[in-house]
Amino acid sequence: MRLSAASACYHCGEAIPSGSDWHVVVAGQTQAVCCPGCQAAAAWIHGQGLGDFYRLRCEQTTARPEAADFSALDRPTVRRYYGQLAADGSLSITLAVQGLRCAACGWLIERVLGGLAGVQRVEVQGLTQRVRLRFDPARQPLSAIATQLAALGYRLSLIDAADDAAQMTAERRDALKRLMVAALGMMQSMTFALSLYGGAFEGMEDSVRDFFRWISLLVTAPVVFYSSRVFFVGCWREWRARQLGMDTPIATAIALAFVASVVETLRGGPEVYFDSVTMFVFLLLLGRYAEQVVRHRARAALGNLTQGLPALATRRRGELEESVATIELEPGDEIRVRAGEVVPVDGTLLAGSSEVDESILSGESLPVSKRQGEILLAGSILRERPARLRVLRTGSDTVLSAIARAAEGAQSDKPDTLRIAERIARHFVQSLLLITPIVAGIWWWLQPDRALEVALSMLVVACPCALSLALPAALAAAGQSLSRRGILLLRSQALEELTRVRQVVFDKTGTLTQGQIRIARVHLLAPWTEAQALRIARALEREATHPIARAFGSAADDPLAMDLRQVAGQGVEASVEGCRYRLGRADFAVEQAPATWVAQAADIWLSADGRPVAGFELSDALRAEAPAVLASLRQAGLLPRILSGDAEARVAALAARLRIESWRAGQRPQDKQEQLDCWQREAGPALMVGDGVNDAPVLGRAAVAVAMGCGADLAKAHADLVLPSGQLQALPEALSTAARCAQIIRQNLAWAIGYNLIAVPAAAFGYVPAWLGALGMSLSSVLVVLNSLRLLKPAAARTRDHASPLPLGDEASPSTP
Amino acid sequence: MNIMLVLIPLSLLLVIAAAYAFFWAVDNGQFENLDTPALDMLIDDDVSTSGSRSGTPTDGAGPG
Numbered sequence: 001m002r003l004s005a006a007s008a009c010y011h012c013g014e015a016i017p018s019g020s021d022w023h024v025v026v027a028g029q030t031q032a033v034c035c036p037g038c039q040a041a042a043a044w045i046h047g048q049g050l051g052d053f054y055r056l057r058c059e060q061t062t063a064r065p066e067a068a069d070f071s072a073l074d075r076p077t078v079r080r081y082y083g084q085l086a087a088d089g090s091l092s093i094t095l096a097v098q099g100l101r102c103a104a105c106g107w108l109i110e111r112v113l114g115g116l117a118g119v120q121r122v123e124v125q126g127l128t129q130r131v132r133l134r135f136d137p138a139r140q141p142l143s144a145i146a147t148q149l150a151a152l153g154y155r156l157s158l159i160d161a162a163d164d165a166a167q168m169t170a171e172r173r174d175a176l177k178r179l180m181v182a183a184l185g186m187m188q189s190m191t192f193a194l195s196l197y198g199g200a201f202e203g204m205e206d207s208v209r210d211f212f213r214w215i216s217l218l219v220t221a222p223v224v225f226y227s228s229r230v231f232f233v234g235c236w237r238e239w240r241a242r243q244l245g246m247d248t249p250i251a252t253a254i255a256l257a258f259v260a261s262v263v264e265t266l267r268g269g270p271e272v273y274f275d276s277v278t279m280f281v282f283l284l285l286l287g288r289y290a291e292q293v294v295r296h297r298a299r300a301a302l303g304n305l306t307q308g309l310p311a312l313a314t315r316r317r318g319e320l321e322e323s324v325a326t327i328e329l330e331p332g333d334e335i336r337v338r339a340g341e342v343v344p345v346d347g348t349l350l351a352g353s354s355e356v357d358e359s360i361l362s363g364e365s366l367p368v369s370k371r372q373g374e375i376l377l378a379g380s381i382l383r384e385r386p387a388r389l390r391v392l393r394t395g396s397d398t399v400l401s402a403i404a405r406a407a408e409g410a411q412s413d414k415p416d417t418l419r420i421a422e423r424i425a426r427h428f429v430q431s432l433l434l435i436t437p438i439v440a441g442i443w444w445w446l447q448p449d450r451a452l453e454v455a456l457s458m459l460v461v462a463c464p465c466a467l468s469l470a471l472p473a474a475l476a477a478a479g480q481s482l483s484r485r486g487i488l489l490l491r492s493q494a495l496e497e498l499t500r501v502r503q504v505v506f507d508k509t510g511t512l513t514q515g516q517i518r519i520a521r522v523h524l525l526a527p528w529t530e531a532q533a534l535r536i537a538r539a540l541e542r543e544a545t546h547p548i549a550r551a552f553g554s555a556a557d558d559p560l561a562m563d564l565r566q567v568a569g570q571g572v573e574a575s576v577e578g579c580r581y582r583l584g585r586a587d588f589a590v591e592q593a594p595a596t597w598v599a600q601a602a603d604i605w606l607s608a609d610g611r612p613v614a615g616f617e618l619s620d621a622l623r624a625e626a627p628a629v630l631a632s633l634r635q636a637g638l639l640p641r642i643l644s645g646d647a648e649a650r651v652a653a654l655a656a657r658l659r660i661e662s663w664r665a666g667q668r669p670q671d672k673q674e675q676l677d678c679w680q681r682e683a684g685p686a687l688m689v690g691d692g693v694n695d696a697p698v699l700g701r702a703a704v705a706v707a708m709g710c711g712a713d714l715a716k717a718h719a720d721l722v723l724p725s726g727q728l729q730a731l732p733e734a735l736s737t738a739a740r741c742a743q744i745i746r747q748n749l750a751w752a753i754g755y756n757l758i759a760v761p762a763a764a765f766g767y768v769p770a771w772l773g774a775l776g777m778s779l780s781s782v783l784v785v786l787n788s789l790r791l792l793k794p795a796a797a798r799t800r801d802h803a804s805p806l807p808l809g810d811e812a813s814p815s816t817p
Numbered sequence: 818m819n820i821m822l823v824l825i826p827l828s829l830l831l832v833i834a835a836a837y838a839f840f841w842a843v844d845n846g847q848f849e850n851l852d853t854p855a856l857d858m859l860i861d862d863d864v865s866t867s868g869s870r871s872g873t874p875t876d877g878a879g880p881g
Contacts, residue, residue: 052859106853124850132846173843180839184832208821215825219832 009034010054011042012153026051041152050111057104070143070150072312072323073158079137081327082158082311090120092134093142095156097149105154112148116140125169158311168296175292178227179285185223186278192216193275206268213265216274223278224258227285249429250468254281257777260456270453271769276778283469283785290476291492313337313344316388326394333391339383343376346398347389355383424749425467428756432459439764450766458763461773466755466780470748473788478741481791487723487730494720497704498738502684503639504731505676507698511689511708511728512626512642512654519552520619525612533614535559537606540572540583571604582607619653625729630658632732639683643672643698672698689731690719706731740791748784755780 009016010024010031022033026046033039045053072078079085083093097109106124109131113122118139123132135145149156192212199209231254234247254277261272315324316334326344329335334350337343343356353371358380370376376389378398395401440455479489489495506512522530534552539561541552561574571584582589589605590612606614630640642663644651651665664675676698680686688702699705699719707719723730759776762768768776842848 052856104853104856106850107856110850110853123846124853125846169849173848176843176848177840180843181836184836188829188832211821215829219829 009038011038037151038153045108045152048112048115050108053104053108070146070312072325073142073146074137075325075328077328078142078158078311078325081325086134089136089138090134091137091142092132093158095131095133095146095149095158097129097131097154097156108152109149109154112152113145116145116148119145172292172296175285175289178230179282179289182223182227182278182282182285185219185227186275186282188219189216189223189274189278192219196272210265210268213272213274216272217262217265220258220261220274220278223281224254228254228281230288231281231284249425250284252429252433253468256459260459264456271457271773273777279778280781283473283781287469287472287476287785290480291472293480310342310344329391329394331391331394335389335391336386337376337382337389338386341382343378343380343382343389345378345389345391345395346375346393347391348373348375350388350390352385352387354385354387357381357383424753428467432760435764443766454763454766457768457773458760461756461759461763461768461776466748466752466777466784469781469784469788470752471745473785474741474745474748474791477744477788477791478737481737481793482721482734484792485730485733486727487721487734489721491720494704495738495741497685497720498687498735499742500685501638501687501704501735503641503679504633504687504689505641505643505679505702507642507644507688507690512658513622518619518621519616521617523615523617525614528613530614533606536576536581536608537583537614537616539576540564540574540581540606579608581613582610622654622657623728625727627658629728629731630660633735636732636735638687638735641679641686643667643675643688645672673701676701687731687735689728706734737791744787744791748787751787752780752784 010026010033012034016022016032016034022035022039023030024033024039024042024046025031026042031042033042042054045051079091083091085091097105110122110124113119113131113133116135118136119133120136121132121134124130125132133145135142146156192215196204196209196212196216198204199212228251231247231251235251238248257273257277257280261274261277263269264272311326312323313326313329314321314336315329316336321336329345335345335347349370349372351372353369354376356368356370356376358368358377368380375392376382376387377400378393379400393399436455436458439458440451443451443454475492475495478495479492482489519534522533524530524533535558538552539558559576561576564572564574571582571588573580573582573584575581583606584604589607590610604616604618605612606616633640639662640658640660642651642655642660642665644663644665645667648665651663655661655663664671667675676686676688680701680703685703687704687706688699689706689708690699699707704721705719706721706723708723721734755776759768759773763773
């Protein structure tokens with residue numbers, strides 16, 4: 001770990017290329033950076049007194065700064081299309097900032113932009129990784145703001161007004177207000193309910209009681225008419241579509257309990273239920289809000305797909321070239337795309353041929369060759385030569401937009417269990433609405449003075465609150481719990497499928513290894529100890545910066561190497577303590593390698609005065625947590641497998657090290673899909689962990705797809721879960737959370753159904769006084785919510801609760817065979 | 818008991834004021850970024866001036 005810290009750029013965290021020598025002196029310490037851009041950025045940040053940023057950020061979020069020309073951002077068309085102009089001449093605009101993930105980035109951006117002249121307001125939205133800006137374009141052009149952010153290493157793109165960002169913000173604010181009104185109403189009505197309960201037992205004058213009831217009615221009314229409007233609107237929509245969902249029983253319950261309470265208040269009856277109504281609404285809204293937050297975060301992550309398109313393009317008119325905003329392009333325009341740039345629109349190639357990287361679209365990581373007349377798709381990256389294109393489709397008509405829309409649509413699927421619970425609640429409400437009049441009729445016939453009271457208590461007791469909270473509460477809590485641990489749940493359906501998974505398929509590169517070379521084994525040939533060999537090797541490699549050199553690291557007592565000579569691509573030679581050593585490829589270290597050596601798998605060799613001394617076997621370092629993760633997966637009864645495009649020897653070595661028996665190497669994307677289908681047919685649903693762009697199609701085939709954070713955007717679009725932190729450890733946590741979620745849902749449902757089965761008949765027979773009914777309804781809801789909140793308990797506490805670190809196998813899903 | 822007739826309406830007025838304040842805060846984006854303010858208090862605020870932070874590596878303002 002110490003090694004990787006020393007060899008990674010202080011600012012952007014990327015590996016420092018060998019031979020580069022850029023440093024920045026900050027706060028009295030010298031830090032290595034990878035390029036002049038990072039050097040400038042780090043120096044500037046410290047110069048502004050913002051150096052705390054580096055200490056406070058929790059992950060590497062800034063990218064390598066890139067110089068770019070943003071001048072076209074100041075064009076009036078851009079302003080009109082992306083921004084909103086206020087009467088005082090200030091412009092409001094929303095930027096999507098990649099890498100804006102932790103609090104420190106928000107802090108830095110707020111400080112940096114807030115300090116610019118003419119910027120009136122900076123609003124960082126951590127949830128959606130966006131920044132809303134209001135500034136005076138006359139004093140501070142947008143291009144200057146963009147340049148400033150780009151110089152710090154943030155990649156940004158403009159969010160147009162039609163984007164759902166504004167809508168998402170409005171939705172979230174609306175939900176927050178409804179929740180707050182419900183909370184205030186609940187607190188107030190509960191205060192009065194307490195007095196009323198007290199009065200019921202201790203005796204209270206009717207006039208005082210009625211006064212309290214009217215006040216309760218007053219504070220409950222906004223909760224019912226404002227906060228609960230979402231449920232009534234949803235109910236109305238369901239009725240119009242002739243498709244009863246969850247909103248109907250909820251709206252019915254709220255309306256019934258409220259109307260019953262109003263009736264009781266008016267006629268001075270025995271019981272009112274205002275406190276139950278407000279609490280029910282509050283709990284429901286709380287669950288919905290939590291769910292909405294998770295959903296919005298996922299949607300914002302996906303939104304980046306189309307945001308990857310450049311906001312600017314170079315348009316050609318005859319021989320004249322001008323930089324214009326992408327939105328100004330129209331079909332038929334001719335544009336020029338430079339090498340290394342992202343193609344902004346779909347267009348036909350006008351001349352020559354071109355190599356393009358379509359990985360974001362197709363998942364194919366190898367460049368595709370395009371000829372004259374063929375179509376280049378928006379989002380693909382031009383590899384070599386500049387190209388001239390005739391614009392074909394722009395904006396939302398592009399293929400990329402269509403893909404993003406499809407991926408977004410896939411998110412709104414509801415889990416099967418949720419549908420089942422909805423059906424149960426629906427039938428329950430239907431039959432209740434049917435039975436209640438019958439029961440009331442019978443009571444009317446037997447004992448007319450109790451008929452209304454019994455009917456009311458029956459409706460209140462049987463209000464499907466617990467039933468309708470059982471699932472959303474658990475799912476929302478699970479989603480929250482996952483995102484707290486850095487796991488992004490893109491489809492809540494995946495939670496359910498996770499409990500069915502029988503095997504875990506890894507794509508080797510990047511998922512199990514770190515991508516950093518280290519020494520796996522040392523073969524000793526002379527009477528040397530391993531420590532001696534490593535000590536010499538360290539001395540020889542000390543000055544070198546290439547990845548292999550880093551594998552050796554350094555130690556304080558290393559001897560000094562004299563007469564150092566580096567031979568590019570071969571190795572290094574130097575004198576240490578009077579002896580001439582060579583370290584490098586076999587044919588460099590020893591002129592004639594003995595035949596027995598070739599059999600040995602060492603990658604580089606050390607020789608002393610021409611005599612072979614030791615061989616070092618190098619390997620890509622395993623992720624530190626990989627063995628533990630595999631162990632807990634095995635313990636959960638899951639079969640780990642590797643499906644990799646890498647060479648057979650490497651995959652075999654990795655599989656052997658992790659004791660994975662089932663693996664396939666050298667697979668092309670097409671092979672991977674077939675192999676995965678085959679495995680899923682014979683061993684059950686698979687969880688696929690991928691990170692490479694070439695995993696995108698195969699991720700779509702797996703029952704549950706997990707994309708590691710560093711992966712390409714489209715891989716994420718196909719994924720059910722994203723691990724932005726790239727920590728494998730999150731995988732068993734996700735599995736155990738899913739298992740616990742399924743378990744808690746079953747408990748909730750069992751409780752809600754059991755409660756209703758006992759309470760409804762009791763109420764029908766007149767054994768449940770109204771106050772008990774109200775209490776029962778409130779308590780059953782609270783119990784369900786509290787039970788769901790157990791999912792939020794931190795993972796460490798949970799592992800201690802259970803004997804096994806992963807409580808999957810026996811206590812988990814009902815569907816496991 | 819008559820004091821109730823004053824206190825309860827008074828409490829309702831307070832609730833309305835609280836709701837109004839909350840609505841104002843939501844509309845002003847006070848709830849959009851709940852992470853950064855937690856850091857603000859850990860950091861000495863000398864941002865707008867140009868000078869550097871006079872050398873010390875970390876000013877002991879860290880979370881740990």
